[in-house]
Amino acid sequence: MTNTKKVAIVTGANRGIGLETCRQLNQLGIITILTSRDETKGKSALASFNEEDGNLLFHQLDVADLANVAQLKSFVIENFKRCDILVNNAGVFLDRGVSIFDLPEETLQETLEVNFLGALRMCQEFLPLMRDSGYGRIVNVSSGMGSISSMGGGSAAYKLSKLMVNGMTRIMAAEIKDEDIKINTMAPGWVRSDMGGSNAPRSLTQGADTIIWLATLPEDGPTGGFFEDHTPAIW
Numbered sequence: 001m002t003n004t005k006k007v008a009i010v011t012g013a014n015r016g017i018g019l020e021t022c023r024q025l026n027q028l029g030i031i032t033i034l035t036s037r038d039e040t041k042g043k044s045a046l047a048s049f050n051e052e053d054g055n056l057l058f059h060q061l062d063v064a065d066l067a068n069v070a071q072l073k074s075f076v077i078e079n080f081k082r083c084d085i086l087v088n089n090a091g092v093f094l095d096r097g098v099s100i101f102d103l104p105e106e107t108l109q110e111t112l113e114v115n116f117l118g119a120l121r122m123c124q125e126f127l128p129l130m131r132d133s134g135y136g137r138i139v140n141v142s143s144g145m146g147s148i149s150s151m152g153g154g155s156a157a158y159k160l161s162k163l164m165v166n167g168m169t170r171i172m173a174a175e176i177k178d179e180d181i182k183i184n185t186m187a188p189g190w191v192r193s194d195m196g197g198s199n200a201p202r203s204l205t206q207g208a209d210t211i212i213w214l215a216t217l218p219e220d221g222p223t224g225g226f227f228e229d230h231t232p233a234i235w
């Protein structure tokens, strides 16, 4: 099947900011692959859209499982032969308020496995497809908590995982700077989701807004940046 429509992949999209990102990408006419590690949750998220033109699809994906990432890549190659947009949104926050001196090593490993290595794996697998078509937009969903200049105590696993995502973004951007493949990292702000809780001031729409902007940047748009509300954030 050949198509000229752009194809986007969103990780951790069965709820929260990822699901909202799928909704907004789909509204722009972009073929959007909503992925979820849990098939039942992913399919029910997809069903919530009542979308029938085939532009929104589900595929199971646990970003902590390299074989699973490779399966998604095979699916994308077979069906679309391209990947234009990758939103690395899947995330866990397992050590809220825990002191670094009490942080269990397994918690740190589990957090890095999803938040950092998951995003790294996805970039490594899908960059070749972007290179084939000469176009790509990668958005890494980080956090203000990954900003080293304002980093305080507690929640070290989560903060370090986002700091690594930010560093990875810089390194990758430097390595692909001469191609029309842009990679940026962003902070959605404090958003009402399962992770953010009900007291958060921002809606899911606001949380996804900068993701959509970075996912659809023009050729002269920025790369290797860290953004919040469309403006540079402090590293």
Ligand code: NAP
Residues within 6 Å of the ligand: 011, 012, 013, 014, 015, 016, 017, 018, 036, 037, 038, 041, 061, 062, 063, 064, 088, 089, 090, 091, 092, 114, 118, 141, 142, 143, 144, 187, 188, 189, 190, 191, 192, 193, 194, 195, 196, 197, 200
């Ligand atoms: P959320 O509602 O908790 O959603 C997180 C999503 O990640 C869920 O769909 C979850 O799936 C998925 N996920 C977790 N582990 C995964 C894995 N191994 N493979 C694939 N998917 C996995 O949180 P959210 O607020 O929408 O967060 C989205 C992103 O924004 C995260 O990266 C988070 O760090 C970042 N962020 C959020 C806030 C905020 O205030 N909400 C602030 C700053 C940054 P399950 O349903 O299966 O668990």
